[in-house]
Amino acid sequence: WLIQDMSAVILVTGGHGLVGSAIQHVINAEPIGSRFGRHGGERWVFVGSSDADLRDARQTKELFHQYKPTHVIHLAALVGGLFKNMKHNLSFLRDNTLINSNVLHAAHEHNVQKVISCLSTCVFPDAAQPPLDESKIHLGPPHQSNYGYAYAKRMIDVANHAYKEEFGCNFTAAIPTNIFGPHDNFDLEDSHVIPGLIHKCYLAKQNNTPFVVAGTGTPLRQFVYSHDLAKMFIWQLREYNDVEPVIFSVAEDEDISIRCVAESIVRAVGFKGELKFDTSKADGQYRKPASNAKLMSLIGESFAFTPFDSALQDTVDWFVRNYDNART
Ligand code: NDP
Structure with missing residues (x-):
């Protein structure tokens, strides 16, 4: 393993959110000393954010x-769905720029050996040629709905290169696709597609109403x-030492239609009513599509992804249990 230091202190910002909680779960659930488990x-x-407001x-x-x-592992960010992004581009730009700038600079001042920050495939250029890969982040403007979030996130990659050039820092980034x-x-209102649909389906079951999904x-x-993503972060922390970011995703041809997602949610929730699509x-x-070729070539083709239905059932x-x- 690349963490040689037997007294490593790994600070995870955004540590109680979706991804942070998953890292907490995996590091404790995997066998001690294993590839993804806790090491002595x-x-x-x-x-x-109650420990520190990283905008400050x-x-x-x-x-x-x-x-x-x-x-x-720097995960803290102002995160939101499409509508929250569209209404608050300045807040997304300003908060995330401040958070990232403060965290990277504090890490440099404290001689941190490695920082992994988090981008997203939704910050790629709107007109990028598919499939998205790590070389295309800066090749054009992002979609106008989330340009505040996108430019703030892209600047992490710029800063990582600049910190390496000027100070020799070992800072890099992960680029996940849609996480659940x-x-x-x-x-x-303000969530991503899977959690939003799970909540809707749950309420449709409680209220005996149709489960209505927006779009076709x-x-x-x-x-x-x-x-699965948590394991990729732990892998990147221990085994990857390059400034260039890595896309964290299932393969391009493992994409799933929103209809399939909705049907899987119906099964997981045990909803017996009508599933409708609001095509207006x-x-x-x-x-x-985003390519995970770089990830798979490095982490190894044997890396096992959790089957979608089983991961969705666990989430539901x-x-x-925690409603x-x-x-919400
Ligand atoms: P969450 O919203 O679940 O977690 C983000 C965390 O950031 C929150 O728990 C929050 O802490 C913390 N945070 C927000 N503002 C501040 C602040 N000012 N100071 C300190 N902490 C703050 O998000 P995710 O776990 O989903 O996202 C983790 C990372 O992954 C983010 O960088 C996000 O941009 C990225 N990402 C997410 C995707 C997704 O589908 N969810 C897709 C691709 C990338 P607290 O709860 O304590 O207030």
């Missing part, structure tokens, strides 16, 4: 001073389960 001498610290440089510095991390899993944001159901998307609502892009079970405390 490692101390994992998961922090949220002073609070960020104090957090680094308190924990003295040797490694950082326990601890997601299940808000009906034909668009295809690549979904990655948060627990816009569909968005039909397909935006978690949501139903009163989940982000």
Whole structure:
């Protein structure tokens, strides 16, 4: 393993969100000393916004001073669905720029050995030639609906290169496709597609009403389960040492239609009523395939993804069990 230091302190920002909780789960659930399990001498610290508001440089510095991390997985971000992005482009630009700038600079000042930050395939150029790959991030403007989030995220990649050039820092980034899993944001308005549909279907079951999905159901998307993604982050932390980012996803041809997602949710929730598609609502892009070739060539073809239906069932079970405390 590349973490040689037997007293590594791994600080995970955004540590109680969807991805942070998944890393917490995997590092504790996998056998000690295994590829994705906890290693002796490692101390994992998961922090949220109540530990420090990372938009604030002073609070960020104090957090680094308190924990003295040797490694950082930087997940904290202002995150939201399409409508929240469209209404608040400035907030997404400003908050995420401040958070990323403060975290990377504090990491540099504390001589952190490695930082992994998080981009997203939704920050790629709107007109990028499919399939998306790691070389296309900056080749044109992002979609206008989320340009604030997209430009702030893209600047992480720019900063990673600049920190390496000027100070020799070992900073890199992951680029996930659509993530789902326990601890997601299940808000009906401001969430991503899977958690939003799970909540809708759950309510349709409770209220004996139809489960209505916006659009025709034909668009295809690549979904990655948060627990699989967590393993990729742990792999990148221990085994990958390059500034260039890596796309974290299932394969391009493993994309799934929104109709299939909805049908899988119906089965997982045990909904017996009518599933309807509201075709008066816009569909968005039909397909935006992203290549996971770089990831698979490095992590190994034997890396096992959780089957979609089983990951979805786990997510629904978690949501139903935690309905009163989940982000709804
Ligand atoms: P979540 O919203 O679940 O988690 C993000 C966390 O960031 C929150 O838990 C929040 O902490 C923390 N945070 C937000 N603002 C601040 C702040 N000012 N100071 C400190 N912490 C803050 O998001 P995800 O887990 O889904 O996302 C993790 C990363 O993955 C993000 O960088 C996101 O951009 C990226 N990503 C997500 C995708 C998805 O489909 N969800 C797709 C691709 C990339 P708290 O809860 O304590 O307030």
